[in-house]
Every structure is written in structure tokens, then in C-alpha cells.
Amino acid sequence: MTALARSNRVRRTWWTDAVDRAGCTAYTVYNRMMLPATFAGTDVDAAHLKRAVQVWDVAAERQVEITGPDADTLMQRLTPRDLSQLQPNQCAYVPICNHDGGMLNDPVALKPRPETWWVSLADGELRLWIEGMAEAGGYGVRVFEADVQPLAIQGPLSDELAARVFGEEVRALRFFRHGRFPFNGTEMIVSRTGYSKQGGFEIYVEREADAMPLWEALMEKGRDLDVRAGCPNLVERIEGGMLSYGNDMTDLDTPFEVGLDKYVQVYDCIGGPALKDHVSDRRLIAVEMEGPVPPCDRRWPILEGDTRIGVVTSAAWSLEFCCGVAIGMVDRRWDSGTAVSVITQDGPKRAVLKEKFWK
Numbered sequence: 146m147t148a149l150a151r152s153n154r155v156r157r158t159w160w161t162d163a164v165d166r167a168g169c170t171a172y173t174v175y176n177r178m179m180l181p182a183t184f185a186g187t188d189v190d191a192a193h194l195k196r197a198v199q200v201w202d203v204a205a206e207r208q209v210e211i212t213g214p215d216a217d218t219l220m221q222r223l224t225p226r227d228l229s230q231l232q233p234n235q236c237a238y239v240p241i242c243n244h245d246g247g248m249l250n251d252p253v254a255l256k257p258r259p260e261t262w263w264v265s266l267a268d269g270e271l272r273l274w275i276e277g278m279a280e281a282g283g284y285g286v287r288v289f290e291a292d293v294q295p296l297a298i299q300g301p302l303s304d305e306l307a308a309r310v311f312g313e314e315v316r317a318l319r320f321f322r323h324g325r326f327p328f329n330g331t332e333m334i335v336s337r338t339g340y341s342k343q344g345g346f347e348i349y350v351e352r353e354a355d356a357m358p359l360w361e362a363l364m365e366k367g368r369d370l371d372v373r374a375g376c377p378n379l380v381e382r383i384e385g386g387m388l389s390y391g392n393d394m395t396d397l398d399t400p401f402e403v404g405l406d407k408y409v410q411v412y413d414c415i416g417g418p419a420l421k422d423h424v425s426d427r428r429l430i431a432v433e434m435e436g437p438v439p440p441c442d443r444r445w446p447i448l449e450g451d452t453r454i455g456v457v458t459s460a461a462w463s464l465e466f467c468c469g470v471a472i473g474m475v476d477r478r479w480d481s482g483t484a485v486s487v488i489t490q491d492g493p494k495r496a497v498l499k500e501k502f503w504k
């Protein structure tokens with residue numbers, strides 16, 4: 146494999162030097178920023194994530210700040226998820242759609258303070274969309290990319306590590322809630338969120354001066370927990386059915402097609418009318434396949450006999466489940482249990498459509 150060429154166009158994070166030193170072996174680019182993708186290898190990284198605790202540089206989850214008296218109104222205009230009942234300390238996974246109901250992003254949104262939203266982006270161009278919507282609609286808001294860099298703590302020992310660094314109170318934080326916790330004479334926003342099914346937290350670091358002290362405190366206090374630098378893990382997230390924007394969905398897919406139906410709750414928003422009239426013959430589904438599984442860097446056709454019934458959009462080999470795990474988009478007429486073949490760059494692989502993801 147060839148290396149990623151570094152330049153100013155691909156932004157570093159406050160932890161890039163530390164991530165390099167910790168043995169990162171592959172980066173990907175996400176929101177024009179470096180996002181670690183592998184350390185000891187996806188399998189080894191996944192096994193460690195499932196038994197211990199990792200610290201992830203997820204600064205590439207950029208925060209678009211919407212601030213001003215119309216911030217709530219604009220935010221509700223941007224998503225079909227009903228935000229009216231959200232608690233001030235609650236985070237929300239929010240589909241954002243275009244006028245056709247196509248997915249533009251699937252961020253986590255939260256309010257760090259009244260009249261202010263942070264939209265924690267998946268990879269895409271959403272900041273320009275929000276700025277455009279704010280401008281076109283004449284909303285009383287300012288929209289900009291805040292220099293907030295999230296650092297995640299993920300894995301079954303996350304609570305123990307977080308408690309050692311932020312105090313015992315952090316254990317009481319519920320799933321998708323956030324709060325302010327003391328660190329080094331300042332306060333940090335910590336949420337119980339993150340891109341894995343192993344549990345954990347995300348810390349929204351607002352000042353570069355706090356970034357390395359936090360990293361070092363986590364590494365130091367987690368030594369006996371076998372803490373390691375890690376990153377969003379391809380195998381673990383597919384096993385858990387966590388979607389990746391740009392891979393498993395694009396602006397050509399609606400929230401209904403990618404299984405995000407439960408977040409479509411209001412229709413008085415951008416894309417609402419299209420979503421109301423929505424009918425589709427496709428759905429996202431888990432696919433179990435034989436190995437070896439090459440990198441899924443193109444959409445692999447799924448064939449049932451001679452009929453093309455869909456595509457695989459993400460795939461990896463799972464050591465835990467001893468099979469290839471994949472996410473596909475298929476014609477609704479084919480049910481789970483259907484035997485298919487997946488055409489990879491290394492040739493066809495036997496596969497079967499699955500009722501559920503692995504976790």
C-alpha cells in the first residue's frame with residue numbers, strides 16, 4: 146500500500162504528533178483532516194477495543210457551530226428529527242437531508258450552551274449547506290466551523306479511565322447525555338457517545354493548550370488498564386451496524402432506505418415533503434460473506450443467480466465471528482436468508498443476506 150501524502154490541504158489535529166508516535170500505520174482523510182484508521186492492524190485493534198480501553202483522535206468530527214437567536218429554528222429546519230423534547234444536556238443523532246430527502250450527513254448534534262448548536266459532522270460538505278441555508282432563509286445566526294477537537298475514550302474500561310481523569314461523577318452520565326467536568330483547572334464538555342458499540346465518552350476539547358495534557362493524562366492514568374491509542378474500527382463498526390456516510394449512504398439514499406426511519410419524526414423541514422411521499426424498493430442490510438475480504442474501495446455488485454439485486458458498501462473480515470461482515474443496499478424483494486454472490490475485485494465470494502447485524 147502507498148502512503149498518504151501530507152500537506153496543508155490535509156489538516157493535522159492537536160494530537161497528530163502523538164498519534165504518529167503511538168504507532169498509527171494508516172490515516173484516512175475526513176472533512177479534509179487526518180483521521181487515524183489503523184494501528185496494529187484492524188483485527189488486533191478490534192480485539193483490544195473489545196477488552197480494554199482506547200483513546201481516539203476524532204478531531205476530524207468537525208463541529209459546525211450555529212449560534213444566535215434563531216439557532217433552534219434553523220436546526221429544526223435542517224433535520225426531520227423532532228428536537229422539541231430534547232433536554233439541554235442531550236445529544237441527538239440527526240439525519241440531515243436535501244430537498245429530495247437524500248442524506249447529506251448523519252451528525253451528532255448537541256447544545257454546549259443556550260442558543261448554540263454544535264453539529265458534529267460526518268465526512269462531507271455540510272458546513273456550506275448550513276451556511277447557505279442560514280443566508281438564504283435570513284436566520285439570525287452565525288455559522289462557522291468552531292475549532293473544537295473531539296477526543297474519544299472507547300472500550301469496556303472507559304468508565305474507569307474517565308473516572309480517574311474527570312472524577313467519579315462522570316460515571317453517572319447516561320447514553321447520549323453530556324455534561325461539564327473538571328480537568329486541569331478548566332472544564333470540558335464530555336458526552337457518553339462515540340463511534341463504537343463498546344461504550345465510552347467523547348471530550349470536546351476547545352483549547353489547544355489542553356489537548357496534549359489531556360492525552361497524556363489518559364495514557365498515564367490508564368497504563369494498568371492497558372490503554373492504547375486507537376481509532377474508529379472498520380470491523381467493529383460493521384459488526385455493530387454503525388453507518389459511515391459516504392460509504393453506506395450518500396445523497397442518493399433517504400433515511401428510510403438506510404434504516405434511520407425512527408429519526409424521521411417531523412415533515413416541516415428541508416426534505417420533509419419528499420420524505421412524506423417517499424416510496425422505495427431498496428433497503429440497507431447486513432451481509433455475511435466468505436473470505437478473504439479485500440478492501441471494499443468500490444461498490445461490489447450483489448448477484449442472486451444472474452440478477453443484480455444490490456451492492457456491498459462496506460466490508461471486513463471478523464475474527465470474532467469468523468466470517469466476512471458487510472453492509473449492503475439491496476432490492477427489498479429479497480429477504481434475509483437469501484444466498485447471493487458478491488463480486489469483489491478479487492473475484493466472486495459466496496454470501497448470505499442477514500436479518501440483523503452481529504451486535
Ligand code: THG
Pocket residue numbers: 206237238251252253265266267268295321338339340341347386387388
Ligand atoms: N460522535 C460525534 N460525532 C460524529 C460521530 C460520533 N460525527 C461523525 C460520525 N460519528 C457520525 N455518525 C454516527 C453514526 C452513528 C452514531 C453516531 C454518529 C451512533 N449510533 C448509535 C448506534 O448505532 O448504536 C445510536 C445512536 C442513537 O440511536 O441515538 O452513536 O460518533 N460526536
